[in-house]
Amino acid sequence: MASHRKTFGPFVLALCAVSALLGSAVPAAAQPKIGVLMPLSGKGASYGAHQQVAIKMFQDKGEALKLVIYDTRGENTDAINLTRKLIGSDGVVAIVGPLFSGESEVTFPVAVQGKTPIITPTSAKPGIAAANRPWAFRNALTSDKLDGALIDRWLAANPGVRKVVILLDTKDAVSKSDGGVVLPAALKERGITVLDSISFQTGDIDYSAQVTKAKSLNPDGIVVAALYNEGANAVREVRKQGMTQPIVAGLGIMDPRFIELAGPAAEGVMTVNDFWTDNPDPAVARWVADYKQRSPTPPSNAAALMYDTLDIVRSCAEKSGLSGKPDDLEKDRERMRDCLARVKDYKAPVTGGTTFDASGDAVRQPVVLVVRKGKFESAR
Amino acid sequence: MLLQQLVNGLMLGSTYSLIAIGYALIFGVLGLVHLAHGEVFMMGALIGLQLVLWLHAGPAVALVGALLGTAVLGIIIELTAFRPIRARHGPIFAPMVSTIGVGLILQEVATKAFGGEQVGFPHRLEPVTWRLGPITISSVQLLILGVSLALMVALHLWVTRTRMGMAMRASAESTLTARLLGISTDRVILVTFAVASALAGAAGVLVGLSFNAISPFMGIDMGVKGLAIMLLGGLGNIYGAMVGGLLLGAIEVLSVAYLASSYRDAFVFAVMILILIFRPQGLFGVGQVR
Amino acid sequence: MGSYWESVLIFLGINTVLALSLYLPISAGQLSLGHGGFMAIGAYVTVICTTWLGWPLPAGLAVGGLVAALAGALVGFPALRIRGIYLIILTMGFGEIVRIFFLNFEPTGQASGIGGIKHLTTLPLVTLVAALMLACLMRFRGSRIGRALRAVQEDEVAAEAMGVNLTRVKVTAFALGALGAGLGGGLYAHHALFIDPAQFGFFRSAEIFLIVVLGGVGSYWGPVVGAAVVTLLPELLRFVQEWRMTVFGTLLVLCAVLRPAGLLSPRRRAAA
Numbered sequence: 049m050a051s052h053r054k055t056f057g058p059f060v061l062a063l064c065a066v067s068a069l070l071g072s073a074v075p076a077a078a079q080p081k082i083g084v085l086m087p088l089s090g091k092g093a094s095y096g097a098h099q100q101v102a103i104k105m106f107q108d109k110g111e112a113l114k115l116v117i118y119d120t121r122g123e124n125t126d127a128i129n130l131t132r133k134l135i136g137s138d139g140v141v142a143i144v145g146p147l148f149s150g151e152s153e154v155t156f157p158v159a160v161q162g163k164t165p166i167i168t169p170t171s172a173k174p175g176i177a178a179a180n181r182p183w184a185f186r187n188a189l190t191s192d193k194l195d196g197a198l199i200d201r202w203l204a205a206n207p208g209v210r211k212v213v214i215l216l217d218t219k220d221a222v223s224k225s226d227g228g229v230v231l232p233a234a235l236k237e238r239g240i241t242v243l244d245s246i247s248f249q250t251g252d253i254d255y256s257a258q259v260t261k262a263k264s265l266n267p268d269g270i271v272v273a274a275l276y277n278e279g280a281n282a283v284r285e286v287r288k289q290g291m292t293q294p295i296v297a298g299l300g301i302m303d304p305r306f307i308e309l310a311g312p313a314a315e316g317v318m319t320v321n322d323f324w325t326d327n328p329d330p331a332v333a334r335w336v337a338d339y340k341q342r343s344p345t346p347p348s349n350a351a352a353l354m355y356d357t358l359d360i361v362r363s364c365a366e367k368s369g370l371s372g373k374p375d376d377l378e379k380d381r382e383r384m385r386d387c388l389a390r391v392k393d394y395k396a397p398v399t400g401g402t403t404f405d406a407s408g409d410a411v412r413q414p415v416v417l418v419v420r421k422g423k424f425e426s427a428r
Numbered sequence: 429m430l431l432q433q434l435v436n437g438l439m440l441g442s443t444y445s446l447i448a449i450g451y452a453l454i455f456g457v458l459g460l461v462h463l464a465h466g467e468v469f470m471m472g473a474l475i476g477l478q479l480v481l482w483l484h485a486g487p488a489v490a491l492v493g494a495l496l497g498t499a500v501l502g503i504i505i506e507l508t509a510f511r512p513i514r515a516r517h518g519p520i521f522a523p524m525v526s527t528i529g530v531g532l533i534l535q536e537v538a539t540k541a542f543g544g545e546q547v548g549f550p551h552r553l554e555p556v557t558w559r560l561g562p563i564t565i566s567s568v569q570l571l572i573l574g575v576s577l578a579l580m581v582a583l584h585l586w587v588t589r590t591r592m593g594m595a596m597r598a599s600a601e602s603t604l605t606a607r608l609l610g611i612s613t614d615r616v617i618l619v620t621f622a623v624a625s626a627l628a629g630a631a632g633v634l635v636g637l638s639f640n641a642i643s644p645f646m647g648i649d650m651g652v653k654g655l656a657i658m659l660l661g662g663l664g665n666i667y668g669a670m671v672g673g674l675l676l677g678a679i680e681v682l683s684v685a686y687l688a689s690s691y692r693d694a695f696v697f698a699v700m701i702l703i704l705i706f707r708p709q710g711l712f713g714v715g716q717v718r
Numbered sequence: 719m720g721s722y723w724e725s726v727l728i729f730l731g732i733n734t735v736l737a738l739s740l741y742l743p744i745s746a747g748q749l750s751l752g753h754g755g756f757m758a759i760g761a762y763v764t765v766i767c768t769t770w771l772g773w774p775l776p777a778g779l780a781v782g783g784l785v786a787a788l789a790g791a792l793v794g795f796p797a798l799r800i801r802g803i804y805l806i807i808l809t810m811g812f813g814e815i816v817r818i819f820f821l822n823f824e825p826t827g828q829a830s831g832i833g834g835i836k837h838l839t840t841l842p843l844v845t846l847v848a849a850l851m852l853a854c855l856m857r858f859r860g861s862r863i864g865r866a867l868r869a870v871q872e873d874e875v876a877a878e879a880m881g882v883n884l885t886r887v888k889v890t891a892f893a894l895g896a897l898g899a900g901l902g903g904g905l906y907a908h909h910a911l912f913i914d915p916a917q918f919g920f921f922r923s924a925e926i927f928l929i930v931v932l933g934g935v936g937s938y939w940g941p942v943v944g945a946a947v948v949t950l951l952p953e954l955l956r957f958v959q960e961w962r963m964t965v966f967g968t969l970l971v972l973c974a975v976l977r978p979a980g981l982l983s984p985r986r987r988a989a990a
Contacts, residue, residue: 089962091645093539121952121962124910124917125729129953133722153833153912161837162721179834218690219821221830221914247689251649253639256436257684264429281641288557289564461803512975521931522978528928529970536963652810652920659807694818697811704808705796 080372080380082361083134084117085145085155086354091122092147095170098351099147101343105335106358113362120146127151128158135162141370141380142167142388144357147350149173149221156180163378165385167361169353172222172299177408185388185408187357188349189322191226191298194414198320199234201416201427202269202296205318209269209294211241213262215282216273217300219249226298227273235271243267250278255285263291272317273298280309287313294318304346307422314419322399322412323352324424335398356396364388432563433685434678439569439638441677442576446631447650448657448669449583450624456600456664457620460523464505464531465628466651470644471534472498472629473636474542487637491575494629502625503618505530510621511614531647538644572634579627580670586623587666596620600664656700724841725909730949731844732905737929737941738851739898744935746891748797751806752813753899753926758820758918760786760900761907765832768908775838775908783900789816790896794889813923820915831914839909847901855938899926932973934982943981 084103087096096119103115116138118130127146134140135158143166146155152171159166160183167185174192177184203209212235216227232242243265246258259282262270270286270293272279279301286295295317302321307314325336325346335355339347364387370380391404403411416427447469454462475497476490483489509526556567587593599606599616607613635650636642657676661668676696683695736757743750760782767778793812800808826832866887869876907913925948933944951969955962973981 089536089539119956119962124912126952128910129722129725129729132725136721150831150912150914150916153831153914154910157834157837157911173830176833218688219829219916224829248684249689249692251645252689253635253641253646254436254440254681256440257433257681258689260429260432260436261685277641277643281639288566290557290559455803461806509971509974513978516975516978521935522974525928525931526971526974528924529967529974532963532967532970536961536967540961648920656807656811659804663803688822690822691818694815697814701796701808701811704800704804 079112079114080365080370081114081116081138081140082358082365083131083138083140083143083145084115085120085127085130085134085143085151086117086147087122088119089121093122095147095348095350098343098345098348099169099354101339102347102351102355103358104342105338106355113358113365116140120151122148122151124150124154127155131155131158131166132162135159135164139374139377140164141365141377142361142384144169144354144361147171149176152176152184152186156184159183164381165388167357167388169357170350174225181408182389183385185404185410187353187360187402187410189299189410189412189414191222191230193409193411194299194320195226195230195234196237197414198296198298198318198416199231199238199240202294202318203238203240205418205427206269206294209240211243211267212269212271213243213265213267214245214271214273215255215258215262216245216247217250217275217278218247219251220275220278220300223250223273223275223278223298223300226300227271231271231273231298242271248274248278248282250275252278253281255282256289258282259285259289259291262286263289267293269293270295271298272296273300275300276303276306277309280306280314283310283317284313302417303348304424305348307419307424314422316419318416318418318427320414320416321349322414323349324415324417326423326425332398352398356399356402359397360388360391360394360402363394364391429685433681435563435565435569437678437681438674439572439677440681441674442573443631443635443638443673444650444653444657444677445670445673446576446579446627446634447654448661448673449580449666450628451654451658452661452664452666452669453596453620453624455658456666457596457617458510460510461527461655462505462510462624463524463527463651464509464534465624465654466647466649467531467534467538468498468501468505468625468647469628469632469635469650469654470538470642470647471501472632473642473646474538474632474644475629476633476636477542477642487571487633490633490637491630494633495626498629498632499622499626501629502621505625506618506621511617531651535644535647542642542644566638568638572638575630575634579630583623583627583666592616592619653696656696660700660703726949726953728839728841728844728909730945731841731848732839732902732909733926733929733945733949734848734942735844735851735905736899736902736926737933737945738848738855738938739895739902740926740930741855741935741938741941742895742898743888743891744930746888747801748888748892749802749806749927750809750892750895751920751923751927752793752809752811752816753895754918754920754922755813755816756786756790756896756899757903757906757922757926758816758915759789759896760903761913761918762820762826762832762903763900764904765835765907765913766826768838769832769835775843775904779901779904782904783897786900786903787893787897790893790899791889793896794892797892798885798888810920810923813918813920817915817919820918827914829914829916831912833912835907835911835913837908837911839905844905847905851898852938852942928970932970932981934977936982940982947981 086099087093120127120130134143145168146152147170149171152168153176156176160180165183167187169187171186172188172190174190177186214227217223235242246261248255248258272282279297283295297317297319299321301319304325364384368383368387394402396402399412405411417424418427450465472494476494479485479493480490509530510523513522513526558565587597595611595616598611599613603613657672658669661672680692680696683692740753763785764778764782767773767781768775797805820826821829929944929948930941933940952962955965958965
C-alpha cells in the first residue's frame, strides 16, 4: 500500500521538472516578437476563432510580425501565467490582448510590472487602462464616449419618448456600468425619466418575468444594456409580449449574431459602434468580403479590432526602429510604448481614424446604427 | 401581471421538471448523482438544432431525434463512466469525478462542433402568440407544457404498468432483492439511463425552441437547478421532482418580478436551505434521512 | 526560475492550501461543495484590510481567515443534521449565496470587482502557509480531535457511543476548513491583483472538491497530489491547446475508473 503512495510523488515531481525545462526556452530571435493572448477554448472560444481568422488575414498580407499566440481559455489564472510567460520566457516587445475585461484587469498590472506595453483590442470596461499607465492601452471604445451621441439620435428619431425602462445585465461588468451609470446619466441630461431598471444575468435564458414587469410600467421606450446573446433574447421577448415601443441598445450588443438571434424583433433597434459588417465604405467592404471567404460566419468586432490592433502595433514596430536583439528588449519595449502613446488619427484599415488619449483609451468617430431589413445601417 | 408571471413560471418550471425527473430516476436506481446530466440536456438541444438545420425539418423531428440521440448518449455514459466503477466498488466520490470528466468532454466536443457562443433555432420556427385576457401565451410555451405533461404521464404509466417500469421501481427499492427476484439489474440500469437522458434531451429541445439560447454551457446552470429540484422533491422521487420543478420555476419567476433578478439564485438557494433544515427529506420524501 | 513558472507554482501553492482546507470537513464525512464561498469571504476581507486599511498582508490574512472561520462555524451548525447529498446541496447553496451577496454589495464593486490590489503574495509565503497547514494536519491526526475525526469518519454511531462530541468535531472541522479557504482566498487575491464574484462561484468550489477527491481522502497527501495534477496538467497539456479539456476530462474518467478511491489509494481495496 505504501509503495503506491511513494511512487506517485516522485512521478509528479519528475513531470514538473521536465515541463519546467521545456517551458523556459531561451529567446534568441533577432526579430521582435509580439505576444497574442486570446481564448481558443473554453469561454469565449468563438471570439477567439474570429480573431484567429483576422490574424491569418493579417499574416497573409505579408506583414513581417513574429507572433507568439497563447490560449487563455478565458480564465484569469491562465491569462496571468501566460502574460508572465510572454514577458519573461518569450521576450516579446508588446502584447496584443487579452479579450475579456476580467482578463485585462489581471494582466495589465503584470505588464506594468514587467514594463511591457499591452494593448487589448476588445476589453470595454471603463478605467482599466487608466489605472495601468503608461504601459496599458485599449483599442475598444467605451460607452461613456458614445452614449451621448446615441441617445441624441434615438430621441431625434422618436420624439414622443419621455419615460423609459432600462433592461440591463448586472452580471456583466461592462453592461452593468453602461446600463447602470452611463446611459441613465445621458438620459437624465436630456430630461428623460427612467421608470425602472430591471436586471437579468449573463447566461439567463428566460426573460419573461423581466419583460412582463417592464410592460406593466407602460414606458415610451426601452433601453437595453447587454451583450449580444442576452440582448437578442431580451429584445425577442419584448416583441413576443406585444410591446411595440422603440428600443435603443448599448454597444455591448454589437455583433452580427445579435440580428441573427433576435430575428425580426431586431428591426428598428438602434445602437452605436465603430464597426459593422454592412458598412458600405469600400475598404471595410473589401475586408469583410475577404473575411467571409475564409469563414462561414461574418466577422465580429473582436475580429476587426484584432486586425486593426495588429496593424497599429506593426506600424509602431516599424517606425520605432526596434533592434530585436535580446539585450535591447527593455529599450525596444519602451520605444513601443512611446510610439503607441503618440498614436493620433492613425488610419486603421477597418475601424478608421484612431487616436489613443492620455488614459490609453482609443478615440474614434462612432456611428449610430439602426437595424433595417435585417442589417445594420448607419442611422443618418 | 401576477397571472402572467405564474404562467411564465409554469412554462419554465415544466422544463426543470423534465430534468429533475432524470436525476430522480438515476438516483433512485443507482443511489448516485449524475453530474453530467446537464450536459446531456445540452446535447439534446444541439442534436435537435442540427437535425432542424440539416433536414430543414420542424420541431417534431427535432424532439424525436433528440430523444433518441440522448437516450443513446445516456447508455454510452453508463457503460463507460458508471459501470466500470460499480464493478470495482469504489467510494461515492468516484462516479462524481467520472461524470465531471464526462461533462467536460461533452462541453468541449459541443464547443468544437457548434461554436462557443449561443445559437438559436431558425426563425421560421418562430412561435405564434395568443392573448387570452390578461395573459399572453405563445405556441411554443403551450408546446412545452403539453410535451412535458405528456412525457410525465407516459413515464407514470410506464413505471406503474409495464414490466420494465416495475422492475425499475423494484431495483430502486432494493437492488439485492430485485436481483433475487430475477431482474437483470444491469439491463434495468441501462433502460433507466436511456429514459432519464431522453427526458433531458427533450427538455433541451423545448428550452432551445422557447428561449433561443443554445450553447455548450447551458447545461451547467440547468444541471445545478435540476439537482436542487430533485432534493426539493425528495431524493429519487419522480413525482416530487415533477412538482418541485414547477414550484421552482414559479419561485424563480416571481422573485425576478418582485425582487431584483441578481438576487434570484440566492433566493432560490435560501428557500432550498430552509427546506433542508426543516424538512430534510424534501417535500415528498418519506421517512427518515439516513 | 522564470516568472511564468513562479506564477504557476504560486497557483499550485494556493490550490494546495485550498485543497488541504477542504480535506478537513470531508475527512469528517461532510462533503462540502461551497468552499468557494469561504474563499470569497477570505479574499474580500483580506483585500479590505490591505487596500482600505493599509495593513500588511499577514494581518489581513489573519482577519480574512477568522471571518471565514466564523462563517464556517455558522454553516457547520445546520450541517450537523444533514448528511451526504443533502449536505452537498446545502453547501452549494451557501457558496452561491455568498457569491450573489458580493455581486450586489456596492462597497466592493459588485460585478466590477476590486482591482489594483498590491502584489504581496510570494512563492515563499504560499509555500510557508501550505507547509504550515500540512504540519498542522499531521499533528492534528495524532491529537484528540484528530483521532475523534477519524473515528467519526469510520463510523459515526460508534464514535458517538464512545463519547465523541459529534457537534464539536463537525463544527470545528467546518470552521477550520473555512479558515484555510479564507487564507487561500487572501493569497489568491494578492497574486491575481483583481477579484470579482465570478472567481468564487460554483466552478471554483467544484474544482477544489475535485482536487481533494482526485487525490484521495485516505491521507493528507491526497490533496497535495490532487492540487499538483489539477494545476499543472492544463499547463502541461498546452501542446494539445485546443482539446485540452477533452483530454483532461478523459483523464478524470480514467482516474475514476482505475483508481476510484483516489490517486493515492492502494490498487486493491482490502476487504471492506
